[in-house]
Amino acid sequence: MKLTKEQFTEDFLRQLQQRFALSVEDSSNYELYMSLGALTRAYYSAEWKSNTEVLKKDKNKQAYYFSIEFLPGKMLKSNLLSLGILETVKSGLKDLSLNLDEIAKAEPDMALGNGGLGRLASCFMDALASSNFPGNGNGIRYNYGLFKQKFVDGYQVELPDSWLKGGNVWEVRKENKAVNVGFSGQVYMVDDGLGNLKPHYENQQILRAIPYDTPMLGFENDVTNVMRLWTVEIPVTEEGNYLTVEKRRAVEDITAVLYPDDSNYEGRLLRLKQEYFFVSAGLQSIHNYFLSLGLPLSQFPNHVAIHINDTHPALCVPELMRLLLDVDGLSWEKAWDITVKTMSYTNHTIMQEALEKWPTQMVYDLLPRLCQIIQEIDRRFVAEKTPQVGPSLVHRTRILQNDHVHMANLAIIGSHSTNGVAKLHSDLLKNVVLHDFYLLYPERFNNKTNGIAIRRWSQLANEQMSQVLDETIGRSWRKNIDDLVLLKAYQDDPAVWEKLATAKRANKERLSQFIMETKGIEVSPAAIFDVQIKRLHAYKRQLMNLLHILKLYIDLKENPAKKMIPRVFIFGAKAAPSYDYAKTIIKCINEVADLINGDKSISGQIKVVFLENYNVSLAELIIPAADVSEQISLATKEASGTSNMKLMLNGAITVATLDGANVEIRDAVGSENIFIFGLDEQEVYGYYKRRDYNAKKIYDEDPIIQKVLNSFIDGTIPNIQREGREIYESLLTYNDEYFVLRDFAAYCSAQEKISQHYADRDVWQKMSLLNIANASQFSADKTVTRYAEDIWQIDPIF
Incomplete structure (x- = not known):
């Protein structure tokens, strides 16, 4: 829609007066948000009515x-973006000494x-x-x-x-x-x-x-x-x-x-x-x-x-x-x-x-x-x-x-x-x-492979990266998502690498500040931000991530002189209220986090952060800051995944099993730009057919796994006497339903490769760029077009 800054400012002040009889100075963010939301709705109401009438007539x-x-x-910023007035509104509010991001925080x-x-x-x-x-x-x-x-x-x-x-x-x-x-x-x-x-x-x-x-x-x-x-x-x-x-x-x-x-x-x-x-x-x-x-x-x-x-x-x-x-x-x-x-x-x-x-x-x-x-x-x-x-x-x-x-x-x-x-x-x-x-x-x-709303997860969630894309390949990608592929032309351009790295650093600094404000944990934006954000379920194997964290911690305790590239492991997940085992894993992650974050002897080389109440808004804060995307479900268990696509779009490198859409992400970015590990589909079903999986045997033959698992029951991790025993028994007595121990060594090896690649700044930045450039293949626009043409047989309105 066509809207000048002056017209918006006039409309907004009128709306605030009519709705709350308040001046800008006397209004809370909630009142400002409700007024701005009502005004936004007024802006699109005519088109809504017109669409309804056209559909019925035709x-x-x-x-x-x-x-x-x-x-x-x-929905506030999303609606403003769709109307094409996001920047106009930002500028108009700024003239009133207001900040759109602060107002948007009032929206639930x-x-x-x-x-x-x-x-x-x-x-x-x-x-x-x-x-x-x-x-x-x-x-x-x-x-x-x-x-x-x-x-x-x-x-x-x-x-x-x-x-x-x-x-x-x-x-x-x-x-x-x-x-x-x-x-x-x-x-x-x-x-x-x-x-x-x-x-x-x-x-x-x-x-x-x-x-x-x-x-x-x-x-x-x-x-x-x-x-x-x-x-x-x-x-x-x-x-x-x-x-x-x-x-x-x-x-x-x-x-x-x-x-x-x-x-x-x-x-x-x-x-x-x-x-x-x-x-x-x-x-x-x-x-x-x-x-x-x-x-x-x-x-x-x-x-x-x-x-x-x-x-x-x-x-x-x-x-x-x-x-x-x-x-x-x-x-x-x-x-x-x-x-x-x-x-x-x-x-x-x-x-x-x-x-x-x-x-x-x-x-x-x-x-x-x-x-x-x-x-x-x-x-x-x-x-x-x-x-x-x-x-x-x-x-x-x-x-x-x-x-x-x-x-x-x-x-x-x-x-x-x-x-x-x-x-x-x-x-x-x-x-x-x-x-x-x-x-x-x-x-x-x-x-119909899933897709994501690329506009939200780039233009709204990652304005810094979006700005770099505008400067590099022009603005056409904002409307025509396929134009992201134009970024491939710059895969060997150090200047573009640096711009993307600067944008990533700004997002990591923003998340670091949020972590300090909400959790009181100081994390370094220079560290690798390793992210696993999804529903807490045993098949998604947050537990394997935790076992690897413990392995790194044990290594540092046993070798005090050892140096590693600092890692910040970030979790976001809810467990279903009646899913006791998932809640047990949450308890163990939190106790390990307290143990590691409070241990000054490891010099902050590992930090573990479990952010409460994971939701869309929190995802919009975490995803742009991620360096590593954890997609580690047991092969054949994750139908698709969509966090893998959002993280890829934002330049994170995926560590993954060949499960769900990870297979197609590998095909899109190339095997050299993703870290694949673990059992594949045929190997998993081979275990099911033969019924010969033996977690206890893996434990008995692997001293590293013994140290890690024993830490759950020997007092290494405080405050998990019951929960630690439950984890230990689930893997050994009940034979590790999701093959965590079978994939653990391969997972640790993939994590070592991540550290090696991250240490080479040029290699990492090129990998990140190529992930962004290939993300348009996972656009929800493409997915729904396939549904519309192949299944629903509906035609575009215009």
């Missing part, structure tokens, strides 16, 4: 991305996700709008984010993340789009007098779903899509609403918090309620919109694409069937044809425990009509496929097995596309994890 096909997580982070993170799944969904929202595609998000407006992580005596403590307490300036409540969602009760089929069976409900609990729409702005293209998040309310009847406090709380819990504790029946039931609530609300909303277009129902798949992001929204399949059967009166065959053509599914894991399944009785008690439909889908699947492929394959792939509803099976059978999120992952789905389904539906399987 009846464009739209994609609807159903995800239980969205992790947008802060929209922390409505746990990690990669939610951040990917938000990257896709950005990319869809920026690539001119009509694509909308559908999820839950949680009153509280995942949780606010605090460390108390080294332990993770979960506190409520009340991100909505000050209001959300970006959202718009759409009361006129509210729908009812029904739970429980009894349902049976009755003749409607015309020979048709219709469901009759008794004692059903009806809840009100209210949508809150948040615009998703395209980058400098006037496209505005919508992320629609649903909140639950208790409908007021003619008799009033006299629910007890306990019953009211039970209703409000449905949209209270992401991922309630599912270690008991009540928690699992609440999780299932959440999944159906946002699926039903979203599909009713889409169904109502389609009906308003005045088109025949047979055209539904030509105007609507519904995407199931992981198994949480798999109930989209039977819920759309319910609407087509019970509301529209279609035959089963017509409804099923429409449903399969409309639905598509992304699988995000190969780990069986992450492929959701629910007790059939639980589904029946909570969703009796949906359970009937699921049973019929399963019955017809068995009847159709058994003559074609035999009972054994059908039994292994049916939806209802062992008194459980298998949600991945439901999503695959009820959709026309199933994709993985990295080439290796997709190959494993076809050949191992979902091989039986691949035999049934080979044409449905495809790969």
Whole structure:
């Protein structure tokens, strides 16, 4: 948009006066932020309205991305960037003696996700709008984010993340789009007098779903899509609403918090309620919109694409069937044809425990009509496929097995596309994890490697690097991300190396200051900043990182004269509240950090920093400062990863196993510009097939591993008597499920190579430059274009 600094300043002062009746001098950062946010919303409101009208008039096909997580982070600067007025606003605020970065700190993170799944969904929202595609998000407006992580005596403590307490300036409540969602009760089929069976409900609990729409702005293209998040309310009847406090709380819990504790029946039931609530609300909303277009129902798949992001929204399949059967009166065959053509599914894991399944009785008690439909889908699947492929394959792939509803099976059978999120992952789905389904539906399987919103992770998160890129290759890369490849022409230019190194140093100094302010730990920007930021899970092997840190520490204690390139090991991770082993690892990392950081005898050569409450904003601070990107999951366990892409874009060098998208990063940058180690896919599956992995044997034969592991139980690390024993036993008594000990020597060797390369400044800077130059291959813009063309069949708006 066209906006002068003078016009912005006038608009901003007016907004501040109208909203809070305050002058700039008397306003807090919160009041300044809310005023600036409201003004920004006013700037894009006309385009939002125009987009909505154009889509309805032209009846464009739209994609609807159903995800239980969205992790947008802060939106103020992102929206200003997309509008093309970020620098104008910065300059105008500066004239008022204000700083945009300070004002932006008042914005809460929209922390409505746990990690990669939610951040990917938000990257896709950005990319869809920026690539001119009509694509909308559908999820839950949680009153509280995942949780606010605090460390108390080294332990993770979960506190409520009340991100909505000050209001959300970006959202718009759409009361006129509210729908009812029904739970429980009894349902049976009755003749409607015309020979048709219709469901009759008794004692059903009806809840009100209210949508809150948040615009998703395209980058400098006037496209505005919508992320629609649903909140639950208790409908007021003619008799009033006299629910007890306990019953009211039970209703409000449905949209209270992401991922309630599912270690008991009540928690699992609440999780299932959440999944159906946002699926039903979203599909009713889409169904109502389609009906308003005045088109025949047979055209539904030509105007609507519904995407199931992981198994949480798999109930989209039977819920759309319910609407087509019970509301529209279609035959089963017509409804099923429409449903399969409309639905598509992304699988995000190969780990069986992450492929959701629910007790059939639980589904029946909570969703009796949906359970009937699921049973019929399963019955017809068995009847159709058994003559074609035999009972054994059908039994292994049916939806209802062992008194459980298998949600991945439901999503695959009820959709026309199933994709993985990295080439290796997709190959494993076809050949191992979902091989039986691949035999049934080979044409449905495809790969869509994940991507990231490069604009956010460069232009917003790393202004220093972005400035160097502008000076070196021009500004075209900001709009056309493929132009990052122009940087390759400067791979042997020491002047460019130096500029990038200076930008990296500035980011490291900024992070160092933050670490001192928040943790009281002094770290040197001259040290290698070695970063592992991701969800805390055993398969991601933060534990192996910790074992290596201990090895370095033991080496320094045993050889006081030894000198090494100083390292700062930086962790950011949350453990699920009920995941005790992950919380044990957090405790051990924190105690090792206290031990090492307080030991003056090693002269600060190692520092360990575990930053609390990892979220998007913290990632934007850490990633630009990283020298080393830790992507060390056991091969075959990480579906893709996206932190690997963000760190690569910001010039960090990856140390990695051949897992997930690491394989494609290696292919992009060349094996000489990444540090690959450890078991590969075939070797991992070889151990599984032979069942001959022996962690105790590795321990017995390796004195270094003995020293490191013994430190967990011999008192070397204070305050972990229980936790240290648990780690020790998990690796030796329970045979090291994720092959940490098998990969440890190779990992240490890769780390030695990192130190050697870092010592050669020219070599390191060239590697860093080439990582940046090849990052455009992992743009979310490219990924969603592949989804749009291959799966959703949606066209650009303009």
